Amino acid sequence: MSEVPERRDLPRREFLKLATAAAAAAAVPVAALAQAPPPAPAATPAAPAAPAAPEHSGSEARLLTEVLRERYPDRFTEPQWASIVGDFDGDIGSGKRLRAVKLANGDEPDFTFRP
Amino acid sequence: MADSDLMYLPVRELAARVKSRKLSPVKLAEVCLDRLEKVGPKLNAVVTVMRDAAMKEAAAAETEIQRGRYRGPLHGIPYGVKDLLATKGVPTTWGAEPYREQVFDHDATVVRKLREAGAVLCAKLAMVELAGGMGYNHADASFTGPGLTPWNTKFWSGGSSSGPGAAVAGGLVPFAIGSETSGSILTPSAFCGVTGLRPTYGLVSRHGAMALCWTLDKLGPMGRTADDCALVLAAMSGPDPADKTHSGRTFTWKGAEKTKQRWRVAVPKGCVEKVQPAVRENFEAALKVLGDSVTVTRDVDFPDFPWGPAVGTIVGAEGASAFLELLESGGVTKLKCPADRTGGYSSLLVPAVDYLHAMRLRTPMRAAMKAFHEKYDVIATPTRATVSYPTDKEFAQAYPGISGGPPVIPAGNLTGQPALCMPNGFGENGLPTSVAFMGAPFSEGSLAALGALYQSRTDWHTKKPASFE
Numbered sequence: 001m002s003e004v005p006e007r008r009d010l011p012r013r014e015f016l017k018l019a020t021a022a023a024a025a026a027a028v029p030v031a032a033l034a035q036a037p038p039p040a041p042a043a044t045p046a047a048p049a050a051p052a053a054p055e056h057s058g059s060e061a062r063l064l065t066e067v068l069r070e071r072y073p074d075r076f077t078e079p080q081w082a083s084i085v086g087d088f089d090g091d092i093g094s095g096k097r098l099r100a101v102k103l104a105n106g107d108e109p110d111f112t113f114r115p
Numbered sequence: 116m117a118d119s120d121l122m123y124l125p126v127r128e129l130a131a132r133v134k135s136r137k138l139s140p141v142k143l144a145e146v147c148l149d150r151l152e153k154v155g156p157k158l159n160a161v162v163t164v165m166r167d168a169a170m171k172e173a174a175a176a177e178t179e180i181q182r183g184r185y186r187g188p189l190h191g192i193p194y195g196v197k198d199l200l201a202t203k204g205v206p207t208t209w210g211a212e213p214y215r216e217q218v219f220d221h222d223a224t225v226v227r228k229l230r231e232a233g234a235v236l237c238a239k240l241a242m243v244e245l246a247g248g249m250g251y252n253h254a255d256a257s258f259t260g261p262g263l264t265p266w267n268t269k270f271w272s273g274g275s276s277s278g279p280g281a282a283v284a285g286g287l288v289p290f291a292i293g294s295e296t297s298g299s300i301l302t303p304s305a306f307c308g309v310t311g312l313r314p315t316y317g318l319v320s321r322h323g324a325m326a327l328c329w330t331l332d333k334l335g336p337m338g339r340t341a342d343d344c345a346l347v348l349a350a351m352s353g354p355d356p357a358d359k360t361h362s363g364r365t366f367t368w369k370g371a372e373k374t375k376q377r378w379r380v381a382v383p384k385g386c387v388e389k390v391q392p393a394v395r396e397n398f399e400a401a402l403k404v405l406g407d408s409v410t411v412t413r414d415v416d417f418p419d420f421p422w423g424p425a426v427g428t429i430v431g432a433e434g435a436s437a438f439l440e441l442l443e444s445g446g447v448t449k450l451k452c453p454a455d456r457t458g459g460y461s462s463l464l465v466p467a468v469d470y471l472h473a474m475r476l477r478t479p480m481r482a483a484m485k486a487f488h489e490k491y492d493v494i495a496t497p498t499r500a501t502v503s504y505p506t507d508k509e510f511a512q513a514y515p516g517i518s519g520g521p522p523v524i525p526a527g528n529l530t531g532q533p534a535l536c537m538p539n540g541f542g543e544n545g546l547p548t549s550v551a552f553m554g555a556p557f558s559e560g561s562l563a564a565l566g567a568l569y570q571s572r573t574d575w576h577t578k579k580p581a582s583f584e
Contacts, residue, residue: 036247036274036298036524068460075445080457087250087461091431094424095469101421103475110477111330 061088118146122286123579126343127370129289130188133180140180140191144173144235147193150287151238154583158272159260160281162198162208163239169193172235179233188346190233196292197276198239199246199325200226200334209325210242210257210275213446223323224355225292225334232350240278240291244450246299247275248327248434250458254506256451261506264307265580267544270503273303279337280307285583290338290347294324296331297426297528301536301551304337306503308538308547310566310576311337312344315556316531317362319348320355328433329360330474331426331528340576341535341566342371348559366559371567378565380409380552381491383417385520390500393542398497401539401550404572405565412491417521418483420476426525428473431462439463477529484530488555493565495552496523498536502546527553535562538575547575 065085076084121129121143132138148166155161176191201207201219208214226236241259243251254261254271262277264270265285272281276293280303283291293300295313304311312335319334326332336347345368352366380402387395402411441447442463448456487494500519504510527534534553542548550569554562570576 036295036302064461064464067464072445072460075448076457083454083457084460087458088464091427091461091465094421094427097421098424098428098469098473098476101476103472103479107475107478109471109474110481111474 058089058092060092061085064088117584119150119286119584121146122150122289123339123577124289125339126188126192126289126346127340129192130190133191134185136180140173140176140235141170143191144169144193144237147237147288150285151195151282154285154287155238155282157268158263158265158281158285159257160241160262160272160278160285160287161195161238162210162241162259162278163206165202165205165237165239168205169235169237172230176233176235186231186233187350189229189350191235192233192290193235193237193288194229194290194292195238195240195279195282195288196226196236197242197279197294199242199294200292201323202226202236202239205239207239208258209245210259211244212258212449212451213441215258219323221323224320224357225351226323228320228351228353229292229347234350237288238282240282242278243275243299244452244455245438246294246296246325246327248296248430248438248459249447249450249455251452252454252509252511253452254504256455258451262303263506264503264546265583266308266546267503268582269505269507270544270546271306271506273306273503275299276303276337280304280309283307283309283337283339284580286579290336290343292334292347292351293337294332294334295528296328296333296430298524300335300337301498301524301534304536305498305547305549305551308549308575308578308580309337310339310341310344310535310537310570311335312341312348312559312563313527313534314348314352314366314559315362315533317360318364318366318533318557318559319351320353320358320361322355322357326437328430328437330429330433340570341537341563342570344535344566345559345563364557368560368563371564376408376561376564378405378409378492378561379490380405380411380493380495381415381487382411382413382495383521383523384414386496386523388520389516389518390497391502391514391517391542393540394497394500394502394548397540397542397548398495398550401569401573402495405569408568411495415491417523418480418487418526420480420483420526422480422522422525422529425473425476425480426529428465428469429529432465432470435459435462435465480526481530484526484532485555492558492561493552493554494523495550496520498549498551502542502544502548523551523553530556532556533559533562535566537566537569538578539573540575
């Protein structure tokens with residue numbers, strides 16, 4: 001269960017500070033589904049089925065969702081916001097796996113800029 | 116021969132008849148257009164039938180051939196394209212409600228190249244909205260409805276190239292063009308029992324194609340046979356100044372000659388243990404059919420990288436950028452699948468560091484796969500761990516407990532490698548299963564030769580779904 005207070009309980013500046021820290025520490029994207037469905041249903045995507053309230057969600061996911069709520073306050077229903085929290089949960093777990101692979105300083109991104 | 120039977124002939128055979136003037140391109144186009152109009156809606160496979168334009172192209176092809184100017188094996192052959200390829204003056208919807216009225220003033224390079232080869236474009240084919248980039252979790256994710264496999268219309272045709280898969284399998288077109296960012300040619304090919312070829316990244320120009328993910332998107336053929344796919348790829352490939360990511364290479368294909376080549380085949384550890392029983396049995400049978408043409412090494416350790424998280428991070432970030440306006444405006448809420456209406460938003464907060472980390476990982480990933488292919492020519496796996504998913508369930512609930520092992524599809528897409536998949540039998544509910552071969556970059560010729568060898572010894576690719584003969 002998250003112990004993060006609801007957005008309305010925080011002064012805006014404090015909330016954004018928390019959210020920014022969480023974002024810097026964690027977020028990774030949802031689109032694990034990318035075009036085709038995943039290799040097997042058991043491994044299904046970060047994009048969760050609709051509105052199940054993710055009670056297990058971590059504070060990072062909830063904070064990141066609040067950032068989106070600041071940007072788009074009237075866009076979604078509460079079940080949709082809950083779905084987005086679930087998206088962030090998946091993304092955060094995915095991001096941890098990604099960043100667990102250590103790279104050397106000289107390992108460059110796999111694209112080339114040609115002036 | 117019934118008209119519908121024509122649509123199930125390989126391009127190679129249709130071409131021989133067209134070249135010898137035993138088959139009229141106009142007649143062929145008429146059959147194709149009729150089936151697109153009559154059968155297409157039963158499969159939710161078609162967005163726009165291009166009857167007038169197709170009849171003009173077919174008539175022109177017929178005239179040219181009668182005058183002795185035969186362009187090659189695609190001359191006079193009808194086909195369809197996934198509706199993410201621009202076609203001048205004809206709607207290009209990207210499968211998504213917000214783009215239903217979108218019309219471009221130019222043709223995609225692939226469409227132009229196929230026209231120059233004499234092929235006759237008959238239809239824009241259905242697809243998962245925005246090629247699945249917003250995280251769909253259900254077959255009903257297009258304004259045309261859920262794509263249906265002709266083998267059993269209670270089941271999905273796969274995605275995101277849902278229309279191309281269903282249209283080829285249902286005998287609506289002899290071949291079609293699909294696209295793949297991570298699995299969208301291979302999956303519908305498998306679920307529809309057709310042959311699909313995902314080319315090496317940068318072999319086919321993407322100019323005029325909807326962008327979901329610039330560093331992963333590819334266009335490729337879906338057809339009856341490996342030979343057909345190679346024929347089509349040869350016409351599609353080649354340099355294009357309009358696509359800066361193009362490798363400059365051109366694929367050529369004269370046909371699969373009898374070869375003494377012996378392929379070194381790796382079967383990754385864990386790729387068959389938890390798949391559906393029929394998928395496993397058909398995969399083992401496929402390897403057996405190849406017999407002494409392959410040396411199979413089993414239980415090979417697949418390079419260990421966070422393939423799934425990397426592809427998810429990259430597609431998420433690039434997709435959110437590509438569709439930023441749609442996300443910010445709220446237009447995305449008009450999409451069909453509820454998961455697509457919210458699924459792109461978390462990607463707006465992908466840290467640049469994570470995206471770059473994923474892109475940096477692609478270098479050691481490519482190095483690992485290069486080393487892998489010094490030992491093995493081909494990686495063989497079941498294309499999918501299961502047969503197609505039922506349309507009345509979310510994907511995650513379709514086949515709990517089934518797993519395909521190493522993430523070969525994400526890996527092959529991250530490293531830009533080609534893959535060929537072909538039908539290899541049937542499983543639950545009369546649905547097709549499929550075998551996939553992945554090779555090193557630019558090894559399409561070798562893959563097609565292996566596929567042609569397999570299909571010369573089997574007849575799965577000749578099967579027709581009973582309801583659509």
